[in-house]
Amino acid sequence: MGRFILKRLALLPFVLFGVTALLFCVLQFLSPEMRAALYVKDPRQLSSLEAVIDKYGLRKPVYVQYGVWLKQLAHGQLGYSETAKMPVVDAIKEFFPATFELTCVSFLPILLLGVYFGTLSAVYKDKLLDQLTRFIAITGYSLPSFVLGLLLLMLFYGKFHWFPPGRYGLDTDLLVHGDSFRHVTGLLTLDTLLNGDWAAFLDVLKHLVLPAATLIYIELALLLRITRSSMLEELGKDYVRTAKAKGLPGSMVVRKHALRNAMIPVVTLSSLLFIMLLGGVVITETVFDFPGIGRWGVEAAQQLDIPGVLGSTLLAAGLFVLANLASDVLYAFVDPRIRLE
């Protein structure tokens, strides 16, 4: 087991290297002028375009620029993100907690609701509950997050003014950045509580409702489906039939035997899902103007802010590798038949 984990961890640098190399390959398509657009935004600056290109070394071959970047990396620096207007390392520290908070708030409901209703749906196959669950799953799976997000905004912000976009309102903003506020975890829900400020806590929570609701509805679908189908598969197996035939009560069969085995793909999927959310939920964060990794990454990508893209993708890619590893390890725990090698 230990060897397996070490072996997989050793892969991490390779994947990260691949990710950055791939990005720089894509950059080959960019003209120096296009990359300079990050620094030259005003018509008044047009006359010094060439100078800007030279200053940032944009005319050099891409592999030379990659070398420069790698050298920087060796010094623990990830460069400066123009879109975040801060060094990449600071940007990650700034945006990651927001994404982490949103992920935590959304993930638990997804997991609980998904497993619970997925199992019920399989047990009561083709009953009303099953139909309902499947309906929710298939609609959630079919609804683009930006459509759902905009709809929610239209209703709960435009009409009722309940849940505004962003991460917090003005009062909380002033409080959080005030001198007396203690930053403990970086998660504002916890920090506001630790500082004993209920109003701010509610405000932060209010801002989490819509993006979390969007994520829950859309990501729930996949988990529901997987739980249900995996459960169905187990319930159809001989050992369950045998157990039932032997007279074991149905619920016990479900709980003791089927559920445990059916959980294997669910565990894999949910650990992947968690990390996928952590890597930044681009569209949801964009729609709700939520300052997380995803919004930053996509903004950087749109503006060709290369250090920004590299930073945010490195983070997401690193998490992805770790998540895969974690899911494999979990897999082995849940399913004793599997041996890791």
Added chain:
Amino acid sequence: MKKLLSNPSSLAGLALIVFFAAVAVAAPFLARPPKGARNPYLIPQDGYSSEPARPSAKHWFGTTESQYDLYYGMVWGTRTAFEVALFVVVTSLFIGILLGGAAGFYGGWIDEILMRGTDVVLAFPDLVLAVVIVSVTRPGLFNAMISVMLVSWPSYARLLRGDVLSIKERDFVAAARALGASDARILFRHIIPNCVYPLLVLASLSMGRIVITAAALSYLGLGAPVGYADWGQLISLSRNWIMGGSGNSFQYWHTLLIPGAAIFLFVLGWNLLGDAVRDVLDPRQRS
């Protein structure tokens, strides 16, 4: 096939897809392009004012920002949706089969290289990679399709590789090998046909995802240009209007709900169909 038609939900999915296909085919009759238009996909504009107009006899679905006729956009956008979905699925399936098959069959360092390659692509948040590719190659519908294709193939490759690996060990493959069949013959006659069903299931299921990803790119302003009949593009035009006008929060509901409903139903259709196809093709699901 009978199974497909007997199940109400797959029937509904089929009906939706048939409906959209009919709209796509009949687009020139349903929404006649204005005379002299060189590209029927460009939505006609009725004036320059930015404020969307509500549905009326002249504009059945109203107009969206900058007076683009929504009805026209919806009808021709159906064609765009099909083009995007089919193109991306077919091309990424092709790449996936090629690379995944080779990796699974040959194993060894080929497998290692190809799978590390898919690892790298999979490690990207797919939308971010797609956005990078489009931004670099310049925004546009075709580039958006290419970028979605480039981020979707790894899942096919992975799946196929896994299946090829397991089937490779089965008796009938060993038998074929013992009989002296060539690599290509074994791969294409014995192995791939046996793992093509899961692949098709995945493809039909991912149809909806692909439409959504492409629409998301358009929503971010990286897909079709403004005024091109594309649902995602039309939704992004509604962004400024979801708060409604003074006094009526739902004044411009049609700018979001109509294209939103179209995408939803289109994707729903594919998903229902995909589910049904899986139930039919995937023997493990048979009960």
Added chain:
Amino acid sequence: MRPLYPLVCLLMAFSRPALAQVKNPDTMTELTIADADTLDAAWQYDTGSAEAILNIYEPLFWFKGSSLTKLVPLLASKVPSRANGLISRDGRVYTIPIRKAVHFQDGSLMTPEDVRYSLMRFMLQDRDGGPASLLLQPLVGYNSTRDASGKLKPNAYRDAARAVQVKGDAVVLRLPKPYAPLLSILAQWGLVVSRSWAAQHGDWDGSEATWQKFNNPEKQATAFYEQADGTGPFKLERWDRANHEIVLERFDDYWRGPAKLKRAIIKSVPEFGTRKLLLQAGDADVIYASELQYKEVAGLPGVRIIENQSSVEMNPVVYFTFKINPVGNPYIGSGRLDGDGIPPDFFSDKNVRLGFADSMDYAGFIRDVLRGHGTQATGCIPVTLPGHNPRQKTFHLDLAAAKEHFQKAWDGKVWKEGFRFTILYNQGNNEREVIAEILKRNVEGLNPKFHVDVRPVEWPQFLDGYNASKLPIFTMGWHADYPDPHDFAFPNMHSQGSYPLAQHYSNPKADRLIDEAIASTKAARRRKLYFELQRIEHEDCPHLLIVDAVHFRTQRDWVRGWTNMPIFPDDPYGSYFYQLWKAPAAKRERR
């Protein structure tokens, strides 16, 4: 206490509605779309940064009220003029007496040395793409501290030091030759920073030995990037870059007396819907709303629209490229005059340009897109500046004349063969898109063989095509660096200006007029020269001018004290917070 209780209740009952009307009474929140780039006065060249910076730092002079020509002293104690003898007779020596007893926000006293340091730093930092040339050109006579290959000019420090000297309580500027707009440049760009603060925080200490180290730095490397110490009415409380907001706090010891507002927030919110909602809820006091969004903010309860605010800009302008770069150029079709493209020198034929000029529906554009606000531009010098000639002849939509021009163009070949090319506009700019569409429709209507494609491009692609002169027609605009006709004449008409360079347009006569006007300090003479320049402009037609635009400001009706300062960054959306305060709106203003 007890007996008073009913009274208090009564008072509260009466006073509450009035008080409740004003949310956050001593904080002003402004929502913009521009995001600040830096807080360094020498680095900034964008409106987002400039607005915050001009609330923190102060120049030597500022414009009086809404005027663009009359200056009042700010950190100077007098505005130099020939009449008061502070400008020498030959127009080359300016003596600027500096105000005394002004303190920086860190408590130190501002001295003429600080002024000298600030002007020197502005010139010598000279980052690529920055504003340094605005002072370098008048004070040392060249545009950059580096030569074309990027090497430092060794004498730059000495030249700057010779031009800017301290003499007693005054700063004396010596120019290589007279430069008419110098004072209005200083009013906008000569912001005073503290030399000692800079040195303490690791920025340039003002010495000759170290200036090279601070030349053309990385943005985040300057001490002023995210910290500030000015003399202005507001201190920097915090620049929250993750949330795109700058929070300013009142500087209580401000030399003109403390501001009425305790706090001012400038926040960038790109989504209009969000801005509008925050305004409606009273959480924002001022928001940016474009012409496109007028209908959505007009008539909102508690919101006041202040219409018809003049600007110092020429936007949009449609430029023709005289010599298009044909290498790998997707915008000119076949590259020949065969009906399926255009030759690279297509627009060098004046008749082609005039044909387009007569096909533009100027009045219709102003009527439909700008709701009838603004007037047609008559020359590259905006209506708000001296040198503008209201009687200059302009183009009008005249399709018959357009047809005639196209028939004559390229000896009739254009009319016979037809053409095809692409007009580009930057994505998301509605006005520019509409202009392209109008041109397309009208020109294509003249002859079925005329084909104009209209394509949006993202800024990077635009820049790419622009720099390589690949764009046949492009639409851009110009916002004033400082309110002087030269700032518009040069970039639009001088063969060394940014646009003519990209267009490959040059007219020696225009160059001569511009060169003469900048060196002349007599207003009447300059006016005559600029009139002549704009006559040539109309005749040559190197670009199409559309409108002298006016804008509207959107704010809560409880915002008081705002007067238009057309040259202020992002005016009329931007705010000089010192003049503002909040008080319940008078009844008559409510709608």
